[in-house]
Amino acid sequence: xxxxxxxxxxxxxxxxxxxxxxxxxxxxxxxxxxxxxxxxxxxxxxxxxxxxxxxxxxxxxxxxxxxxxxxxxxxxxxxxxxxxxxxxxxxxxxxxxxxxxxxxxxxxxxxxxxxxxxxxxxxxxxxxxxxxxxxxxxxxxxxxxxxxxxxxxxx
Numbered sequence: 784x785x786x787x788x789x790x791x792x793x794x795x796x797x798x799x800x801x802x803x804x805x806x807x808x809x810x811x812x813x814x815x816x817x818x819x820x821x822x823x824x825x826x827x828x829x830x831x832x833x834x835x836x837x838x839x840x841x842x843x844x845x846x847x848x849x850x851x852x853x854x855x856x857x858x859x860x861x862x863x864x865x866x867x868x869x870x871x872x873x874x875x876x877x878x879x880x881x882x883x884x885x886x887x888x889x890x891x892x893x894x895x896x897x898x899x900x901x902x903x904x905x906x907x908x909x910x911x912x913x914x915x916x917x918x919x920x921x922x923x924x925x926x927x928x929x930x931x932x933x934x935x936x937x938x
Contacts, residue, residue: 812871813936823864830857844902851896858889877931884924891917 834857837850862885870878895913898906 810871812869816868816871816874817936819868820865823861823868826864827857827861830860844899844907848896848899851892851899855889855892855896858885858892862886862889871936874932874935877928877935880931881925881928884921884928887924888917888921891920 831854834850834853837846837853842850862882865878865882865885868878891913895910895917898910898913900906
């Protein structure tokens with residue numbers, strides 16, 4: 784039976800968020816912003832790393848549901864962290880796109896998790912496709928938001 788894709792596939796997402804590490808320009812406001820985004824990313828990365836080890840080829844659909852619920856919690860946590868950041872005015876629209884990308888990703892993971900409530904070959908395949916598609920989408924959306932932030936901060 785097909786298994787849901789691991790939340791670890793969001794590893795590319797973590798690398799994209801880490802791209803902000805080079806940002807900052809000369810402004811202390813920009814530096815503080817980058818530090819806060821990096822702190823949110825680091826906490827998210829640690830949680831995702833731990834949670835991703837819990838979906839295995841032998842884990843049950845119920846165990847996978849609990850794992851995806853924890854992954855949803857990690858996404859909700861990083862969204863909350865990103866929303867609390869004091870964002871430089873110059874990059875507010877781009878930061879909002881970053882938050883929106885992560886929020887949408889959480890919504891997609893929630894849909895995939897719901898598909899596991901009545902596990903079957905079809906629902907597991909649907910969940911796997913949803914997670915895969917969501918990860919590709921969020922990665923491209925985050926790449927675009929980070930690129931725009933870097934451009935505005937002069938990196």
